Amino acid sequence: MGKPVPVLSRPERRPPPAPVAVDDPVLEVNDYEDALIGLLFRVEHLRDGIFANLTNGRPAGAVALSGELLDHVARFADEHCELATEAEMAEPAARAGAFREFIAPLRTNPQPTLQQVCVCLTALHEAVFAAFVAFTNRFPTSRSGWGWVEVAAIFTVEFKRSIDEALEMRDS
């Protein structure tokens, strides 16, 4: 049997996982939050790299990093959202699929236009946001996830702002 396919990578429907019962292992909040922080450090670094590439006239580099960014998010979902229901992961999986449709033709294009890359990044933003909402739902209470919610919101706003600035770059 080969390597398991990541949750967000599979376009087809997965068989439903076992329902979460009251005696399932308790989510260790601190460990989970630390893992999310580690993920966010990495995707923030990639976000910075994506827009540095765009600013320096390297759209192909931006495309490559955007694919890598979603791979990190998908890997996290595989590792930490095994017990998530199909309904919880439906939206993130759909958004991830939409992003992959946008990025597929760009990967083979050595000179994608800024407009094409920005459309791709908008799809990435939506996929990441949907995944973050699913990750947030894994916290047992709103209060326990507050720190993560705050910093994830900052990241998604900055990501959106960067896309808007890149589009202004195209128009100027």
Place this chain on the structure above:
Amino acid sequence: MPVERAMQLLRDGIAAARAGDIGSARNALTQAVSIDRTLEKGWLWLAGVTSDPAQAIAHLEQVLKLNPGNATAKSLIEHLQSRLPVDRFFCPLCLARAAERFTTCANCRAVLDLARPDLALAANPPDLDKVREGAARLATIVREQPDYFAHYYLGMAHLNLGRLPEAVAQFRAAHRLRPNDATFAAQLAGLEDALADAAPPTQRIDLHSQVPKPAIKPHDPRPSIIVVDDSPTVRRLVALTMQKKGYRVIEAADGDEALEQIHADGPPDLVLLDAFALGPNGPTLCERFRCNPSTARVSIILMSGRDGQFDRTRGKTAGPNRYLPKPFAPAALVNMVRECCPAGVK
């Protein structure tokens, strides 16, 4: 003659209106009153063939200017005003108006109801610029004419901006003005618990305190870190990581802001500096710290996304104590900070 022309257009317009041809009537009557603005009858009939209530009221007000005693115009105005949509509700942050009550503003996307603080992520992220402007305006109101709503909505502005300590301070002030609001008191208690969970045991919130405590005490015994990075995400991640380990974290977007903080609060125990987000200023800021007697002995960790040999060398010649290439795992950050500045040792 223009007057005769206006009268002819008036007759045509009235005839068209009686015949049900509203479009032709409107055209003719509009031309008539533009030629002769004293045509009281023209304005009255024009109001009658105008579909927009606000525009019709404007025409009837022209009638009243010409003849203040025109009872028909007065009654029509009253009737039309009752049909105007009334935007009675507005967002206290961005001042956008709406006809229906709302808890999330469609314009600035701020959440305005403390019952759902987690909506900040579940809904679209707010427009931070608009929320900041609203917070600045409300801060002025709080200083000059404080009342319950000013404190409450300034607290909500801080909450939407992710500033939990500042939000709690404003909600406490609001609670003192409405001590009998049990629902609000329970919501405030929930936020205070969240804030207390982020603080070390020696900094637990005193729920019975009558005086609002500032988010950072002047003589905070925790070792302090200034994180200087143009990315608000990185700053918040560092703060989230290190606050849990017993450190006080101050965020600065650039060198100037960092130096302002140092002048205001005194030198920190450690500086986490993003070397290249500041362009060539990273190492230069490092050198400035080393040359200044009050900051010469402050530990400096230089963060950078470029991991080439040149960058390490350049970073080391500027005088940092340690070098931490991005992206780094939270554990690596914690370990390096503890080596430079153990928690509990100021």
